[in-house]
Amino acid sequence: MSVVAVFVNVLLFLLLAPLFEGVMRKITARVQSRQGPPVVQPYYDLLKLLGKERINSAGTWAFRLAPPAAFASILAVVALVPFGSKLNALGGRVDAVTVIYLLTLGGVSVLLGALASRNTFAAIGASREMVTMVMVEPVLAMTLILGAVRGGSLGLGAAVFSTAARGYSVATAVMLVAYLLALQAFVAKQPFDIAEAEIEILEGPFIEYSGPDYGLFRYYLMMKQMFYAWLFVAVFLPFLRTGAYAGDVLAQLAGTFIVFVLIAVVGSTNPRLRIDQAVKIYAVLVLVALGAVGLAVAGI
Amino acid sequence: MDAIARIANELRARFGPDIQGVESPSPTRLFVDIDRRALRGAAQALVDLGARYMVGIGTDEIARRGRLGLIHTFAFDADHVGVALRSSAPAGDPVFESITPAIPSAGWTEREYRDLLGMTFTGHPKPKRLILADDWPDGVHPLRKDVPYNLVPPAAEDVAYRLDEAPPGTTTVPIGPFHVSLHEPEHFAVFVDGETIKGCDYRGFMTHRGIEKLCQTQVSYNEVPFVAERICGICGSVHAVCYAQAVEAAAGLRISRRSEYIRTVLLEIERLHSHLLWLGIAGHLIGFDTVFMQAWRVREKVMWLAERFTGNRKTYGMVLIGGVRRDITPEIRADLEALLTTLEKEVLVLKNAVIGDTAIHRRTKGVGFLSKEETVRWSLIGPVARARGLGLDVRKDHPYAAYDDLAFDVPVVDSGDVWGTLVVRVLEIFESIAILRQALAKMPADGPLLIEVPEALPALRHGLSMVEAPRGESVHYVITGEENRPERWRVRAPTYANLQAVPAMLLDNQFADFPIILGQIDPCFSCTDRVAVIDARSGRRRVLDRAALEGLSRRPAGGRS
Numbered sequence: 001m002s003v004v005a006v007f008v009n010v011l012l013f014l015l016l017a018p019l020f021e022g023v024m025r026k027i028t029a030r031v032q033s034r035q036g037p038p039v040v041q042p043y044y045d046l047l048k049l050l051g052k053e054r055i056n057s058a059g060t061w062a063f064r065l066a067p068p069a070a071f072a073s074i075l076a077v078v079a080l081v082p083f084g085s086k087l088n089a090l091g092g093r094v095d096a097v098t099v100i101y102l103l104t105l106g107g108v109s110v111l112l113g114a115l116a117s118r119n120t121f122a123a124i125g126a127s128r129e130m131v132t133m134v135m136v137e138p139v140l141a142m143t144l145i146l147g148a149v150r151g152g153s154l155g156l157g158a159a160v161f162s163t164a165a166r167g168y169s170v171a172t173a174v175m176l177v178a179y180l181l182a183l184q185a186f187v188a189k190q191p192f193d194i195a196e197a198e199i200e201i202l203e204g205p206f207i208e209y210s211g212p213d214y215g216l217f218r219y220y221l222m223m224k225q226m227f228y229a230w231l232f233v234a235v236f237l238p239f240l241r242t243g244a245y246a247g248d249v250l251a252q253l254a255g256t257f258i259v260f261v262l263i264a265v266v267g268s269t270n271p272r273l274r275i276d277q278a279v280k281i282y283a284v285l286v287l288v289a290l291g292a293v294g295l296a297v298a299g300i
Numbered sequence: 301m302d303a304i305a306r307i308a309n310e311l312r313a314r315f316g317p318d319i320q321g322v323e324s325p326s327p328t329r330l331f332v333d334i335d336r337r338a339l340r341g342a343a344q345a346l347v348d349l350g351a352r353y354m355v356g357i358g359t360d361e362i363a364r365r366g367r368l369g370l371i372h373t374f375a376f377d378a379d380h381v382g383v384a385l386r387s388s389a390p391a392g393d394p395v396f397e398s399i400t401p402a403i404p405s406a407g408w409t410e411r412e413y414r415d416l417l418g419m420t421f422t423g424h425p426k427p428k429r430l431i432l433a434d435d436w437p438d439g440v441h442p443l444r445k446d447v448p449y450n451l452v453p454p455a456a457e458d459v460a461y462r463l464d465e466a467p468p469g470t471t472t473v474p475i476g477p478f479h480v481s482l483h484e485p486e487h488f489a490v491f492v493d494g495e496t497i498k499g500c501d502y503r504g505f506m507t508h509r510g511i512e513k514l515c516q517t518q519v520s521y522n523e524v525p526f527v528a529e530r531i532c533g534i535c536g537s538v539h540a541v542c543y544a545q546a547v548e549a550a551a552g553l554r555i556s557r558r559s560e561y562i563r564t565v566l567l568e569i570e571r572l573h574s575h576l577l578w579l580g581i582a583g584h585l586i587g588f589d590t591v592f593m594q595a596w597r598v599r600e601k602v603m604w605l606a607e608r609f610t611g612n613r614k615t616y617g618m619v620l621i622g623g624v625r626r627d628i629t630p631e632i633r634a635d636l637e638a639l640l641t642t643l644e645k646e647v648l649v650l651k652n653a654v655i656g657d658t659a660i661h662r663r664t665k666g667v668g669f670l671s672k673e674e675t676v677r678w679s680l681i682g683p684v685a686r687a688r689g690l691g692l693d694v695r696k697d698h699p700y701a702a703y704d705d706l707a708f709d710v711p712v713v714d715s716g717d718v719w720g721t722l723v724v725r726v727l728e729i730f731e732s733i734a735i736l737r738q739a740l741a742k743m744p745a746d747g748p749l750l751i752e753v754p755e756a757l758p759a760l761r762h763g764l765s766m767v768e769a770p771r772g773e774s775v776h777y778v779i780t781g782e783e784n785r786p787e788r789w790r791v792r793a794p795t796y797a798n799l800q801a802v803p804a805m806l807l808d809n810q811f812a813d814f815p816i817i818l819g820q821i822d823p824c825f826s827c828t829d830r831v832a833v834i835d836a837r838s839g840r841r842r843v844l845d846r847a848a849l850e851g852l853s854r855r856p857a858g859g860r861s
Contacts, residue, residue, distance in 0.1 A: 032593035120473050124495075124811070190587055191659065199481045199585055199815050270659050272587025274812040275495060277662060 005088035006079055008249070013078040016253070017222040018042035020229070020260045024189075027264035042222065049215030057208045058117045066113025067209070067216035073106040074223045080156065081231070084248040087157045096144040096159035103140065106220060107133045113217070114205030125204015128275050129195040132185060135282035139182040140228075142289035143235060146175050149296040160231075164238035171295035176236045178288040183232065183259070185282065187225035189267035194275050229259040303379035304330050310349060315342055326549065328698065330383045331762055339372070339387045340397040346374045346383060347403060352692075353679045354382075354766075355792035356409035357777045358417045360445045361388065368394045368417055372406070373764055373777065377697040382764050384777075389419070398424040405679040405800055416443035431505040434459045442510060449510065449517045464501040466491045473811065477506060481585060481815035488818070495811045500803045512789055520784045521547060521757065525619045528776075531791060532824050533614060534574050537566050538769040539776070539791065540619035545700055546778035547621050547786070550763030551754075557702070558747035559623035564702040564739045565636075566618055567767070568732045569609065572643070573602045574770030575725045575732070578822045579654070582722060585815040586663040591654060598646045605639045608632060623750035633740050644733050651726050664719040668805040668817035671716060678801035682772020682794050683728070684821050686712045687720030694768035706738045718813075721820040725770075760787065769794050771822040795824045 022039035029036025056064055077099055082088045107129070114126035144159040150166055151158025158165075163172055185192035196204050206217055233255035241248050273281070308322050311332055318338035323331045334342055347353065351374035359369035367388040374383045389396060398421035400407045410421045411430035418441040421427065432442075435456035440447060466472050466489075476487040485506045491499040511531060515524045528543045529536035541563050548555060576599035583591025603613040609632055610616035618624050628636075654660060670680075675688040685692050693710040695703040711727035713720040763778045772794030781787030798821040805817050 028589075032590050033597050034593055120471070124473070193587065194812070197587065197812065199587060200812050202480060268590045270588065271583070271591075271663050272812075273662065274810050276810060 002086070002088045002092075005082060005084065005086075005245070006090055009081075009083050009088065010075065010079050012083060012249070012253075013223050013226060017219070017226040018046060020226050020256065021222045023257065024260050024264040024267075027261060028268040031265065031268040042218075046215050046219055049210075049218065050212045052211035052215075054212050055210055057210075060116045062112050062116035063208070064213070066109045066116065067213040067220070069112070070106045070109035070220040071216045071223075073102050073109060074220050074227065077102045077106075078223060078227055081160060081227070081234075083230075083234075083252060084245045086245075091156045094156055095154040096148055096156055097154060099156065099159075100137075100141050100144065103224075104133070104137060106224065107137070110205050110217070110220075113209065117205075117208035119208050121201040121203075121207050122205050124201045125195050125197075125207070128197075128201075129205055131275060131279060132188075132192070132195055132282070135279060135286060136182055136185045138286050139178055139289045140186065140231075142286075142293050143175055143179055143231075146171060146293050146296050147235065149293060160234055161238070163235060164241070169296070170300045171292045172236070174295060175289060175292040178285050178292060179232055179236065182282075182285050182289075183228065183263060184266055184270075185278070185285075186228040187263055188221070189225075189263055191270040191273040192278055193267075193272055194278055197272060225263075226256065229263065230256045232259055302327075303376060303381045304328075307346070307349065307376065307381065307383060308332070311342055311345065314345055318342075325552070325761075328381055329549070329764060330381060331386060332383065333386045336370075336387045336389050336396055339370070339385060340399050340402075342385055343372055343374075343399045343406075344402050346385070349376070350378065351376050351383065352676075352681075353403045353405050354773070354775045355777075355790070355796070356406060356413070357788065357790040358409075358413035358419065358443065359779065359788045360417060360443060362391045363445060366391050368419060370396055370413065370419065371762075371777065372399070372409075373775065375698065375766070375773075377692055380698055382698065382766065384762065384764055386762075394419045395422060396420070397422055400424050403679070404677060405797055408796060408800055413443075415441070417441050418444070429461070431508050433506075433508075434461050443513060449513050461487075461503045463489045463503070464499070467498050469493055470498045475814065481819070486823075488814075490806070490811065490814060492811050497806045497809050497811055497814065500806050502799070502803070504799075512791065515789050516781070516786055518785075521786070522620055524786065524789065525621070526617060528791070529615055529617065529619070532793065534577065534824060535570060535769040535771065535774070535793075536615050537563075537570050537619060538767050538774050539793070541567060541701070542765050542767040542774050542776040543778065543789065543791075544619050544621045545767070546763035546765035546776040546789075547757070547780065548763070549765055550761040550778050550780045551757040552761075553622060553751065553753065555623050555751055556747035556749070558744045559749050559751075561702045561739055561743040562624045562626075562628060562749070563619065564706070565609070565628065565736060565743075566616060566624070567701065568736045568739070569602060569606050570616075571732045571770045572729060572736075573599060573606065573614070574822075575729045576602060576647075578725060578770070579650070579722070581822075582718075582816060582819055583654075585819040586660070588660065588663075591660075594650060594653075598643070598650060601639060601643050601646070605636060605643070608635050608639070620750060622753040623748065625749070627749055628740070628743070637737070637740060640733055640736055644730070647729050647733075651729075654726060655723065660722075661719065663813075664722060664816065665715070665717060667718045667809060667813045668820055669717045670801065670805050672714065674801070674804060675716075678804065679797055680772075680801055681797055682769070682821075683721050683724040684772065684798050686710065686724045687714075687718075687820075688716045689714035692773070694766045694773045698766050700765070700767060702739060702742075703735075705742060706735050708735050708738075718816050718820045756784070771795065771824065772798060793824060795821065799823055 021042040026036045026039050080090050080094055080099060082091050111126050111129055114122040147159035147162030148154045150162045233252050237255050242251055304324050312319055315338040318335040321333035354373040354375055357371040361367050361369050367390055369388040372385045398410055400410055408430055410424055413419045415430055415432045437453050470491040470493045473490045473492055475490055476482050477485040487503040489501045490497055515527055525540040525544055528539040531539045576595050580592040580595035607613050610618050618626060670688055672689045675685055675690055681692055691710055691712045696710055708731045711724050713723055757780050759780050759782045761780045765776050767774050775792040777790040778786050779788040802818055
């Protein structure tokens with residue numbers, strides 16, 4: 001059963017990540033009084049990109065390596081972190097730190113690709129991406145560490161299911177707020193889509209990419225944003241459970257859908273911030289997240 | 301003593317021996333002929349008297365008197381007077397003293413005539429090519445009359461514009477020639493230190509097609525308004541009206557009051573359209589696409605308004621020398637008034653959403669700041685100047701069409717930044733609606749749409765005309781010619797003046813603010829380049845007939861046919 005759960009996990013993410021992206025585009029379009037593309041448009045986009053010729057415009061191996069590396073890292077993450085309320089066959093063998101490493105590896109791959117592109121705009125995008133990683137990823141790490149502190153173990157089960165096991169505490173509530181505020185930055189949507197900022201730096205890190213390589217990056221980004229939305233549901237909304245595996249999965253997917261609606265509405269009602277403005281907000285978020293861990297250590 | 305006499309006396313007192321003639325064909329225009337020796341001093345004297353530099357006009361008079369002419373135009377906004385300093389130099393020695401060190405906005409004019417007429421300006425701080433392509437041969441000056449309008453010199457390889465030196469410790473970010481925030485081909489080299497802008501060099505005029513040359517050699521007086529309208533896709537009627545007014549002024553024609561009112565309605569519809577279009581683009585430039593889409597949804601109504609009135613959504617084709625081509629019938633008037641009412645409601649919602657949004661404040665307040673003194677020094681115009689505490693508006697300062705009959709406010713704020721520009725333009729939408737209502741109500745019921753225009757207009761008369769385009773003042777200067785076309789026609793779109801100050805506004809701002817700082821002047825590069833847009837798409841063509849096009853443009857939102 002728990003081996004099956006690994007495959008269910010990976011398949012759900014692979015199949016549904018573009019759908020959630022499509023939902024988000026549709027909602028954005030409606031806020032803007034537009035018809036919007038069909039919700040399945042991201043599938044078409046991916047299929048089209050993946051069917052194109054591969055071009056190594058920078059001529060370096062790092063440029064080639066970056067997209068598959070990013071995609072592989074997010075695949076590994078979603079294989080480990082379980083849908084439902086139990087660990088799967090892989091999840092029991094790793095701990096929270098592994099997941100943080102793998103997530104960071106994805107970000108590092110994007111940086112690698114950007115720096116290997118030898119493009120001014122990619123370089124600016126990379127430097128903004130780096131700032132975002134350094135400043136925002138700690139909120140995710142703290143979220144898992146908070147679970148570890150409360151569960152007394154760095155194991156994945158303790159980290160992810162802490163609220164389910166021990167209920168809400170003040171620390172959880174504080175972390176929940178920090179996570180929600182950081183969510184737009186995790187998924188790189190307005191006001192925090194600074195590293196890609198189409199109108200200034202032309203998609204930044206991805207400017208030199210096209211075809212299947214770009215498709216993999218896009219797929220990576222969709223999976224990543226679904227992961228962050230889903231993780232919020234898994235960690236902070238433990239009441240969404242029915243007892244049955246299939247029921248839990250469906251309930252969590254429904255929760256994820258709602259988180260996406262939230263992301264789309266916030267994203268479409270805010271302009272992009274500048275990196276210097278964003279950094280100040282990130283700094284506050286990290287402090288709040290640290291404070292939440294402190295509260296958990298104190299047992300509050 | 302009236303302003304014209306005061307200015308003329310002041311110039312006579314200081315440069316008496318060098319002044320060759322003074323004429324004032326109307327109570328608001330002063331033309332002074334002056335020896336080139338005194339040109340720089342006289343320009344400085346006018347600025348000291350409170351004049352605002354508008355633009356220079358270079359002319360080729362070699363065939364007639366062996367000289368190259370140079371005319372500098374100035375506006376005394378408070379006195380409602382336009383002044384032209386006319387000077388010339390022998391063709392064999394076309395050297396003038398540069399006025400740019402004292403009047404920075406003359407920089408482009410002088411570079412333009414260095415390129416196009418082969419003049420030399422001593423003491424110019426940046427004597428680089430402005431207009432001619434980098435591979436254009438030296439010594440061929442296309443605005444000279446002995447150069448045919450369709451000359452195509454052979455293209456050369458291995459030539460490139462040499463950018464200014466980047467300041468030490470900076471890297472160069474190329475914005476353009478193709479970049480999403482530009483919409484048109486232009487090249488800004490932005491020198492950044494980290495994310496902070498430390499300087500910028502500009503190389504534009506990439507689509508210069510020589511509209512002025514074309515109209516001086518190939519077409520007739522009444523064809524020019526339609527070419528002029530195609531200088532710009534947004535403020536086309538501004539150019540057509542401005543040109544027609546310049547010819548009318550030069551030839552001493554007076555059009556009917558009714559056609560002046562119709563021109564006013566035309567120009568205000570165009571302003572409504574442009575302000576909403578700009579608001580949308582400004583939203584897009586700060587990454588706020590919801591403002592973009594909503595502003596353009598409202599703008600669609602203005603396009604319908606224009607179509608109802610002129611038959612076209614844009615590029616109205618309404619203006620001729622001597623009047624306009626279509627009337628406003630009572631039915632059209634009723635439709636326009638009804639549309640204005642719904643438009644006002646929608647714009648009010650938009651205004652409250654935009655003005656009250658603190659997220660927009662964060663991205664626009666303090667961004668692209670320029671002090672009032674610098675704004676005066678750079679001769680900035682339009683909403684960019686009105687956001688910096690200067691109450692300049694041609695509609696008030698140099699009234700034309702029917703504006704002297706209409707009551708309206710000119711919103712002025714003094715925040716000096718992008719936010720101020722945004723507020724000014726949003727508030728002006730309501731003023732435009734008020735102007736349109738008044739104009740429709742007050743319009744005289746009779747009067748010819750088009751007056752009798754004599755077969756031949758008197759030659760070598762000068763006309764100077766200004767029109768307040770949505771982005772600022774447009775200036776046209778016409779010298780009438782003999783072959784039923786202008787001898788010289790000079791266009792200065794507002795971007796030509798405002799763009800020159802963009803490097804000053806960019807300094808020490810964040811790179812992320814580059815798009816909106818440039819965007820706040822609502823740059824129209826095609827106006828500046830004076831491009832003729834020719835649709836030359838080759839290859840696969842999809843032919844849409846009129847019914848299909850109408851169907852496409854009228855399909856209601858949300859309906860999928």
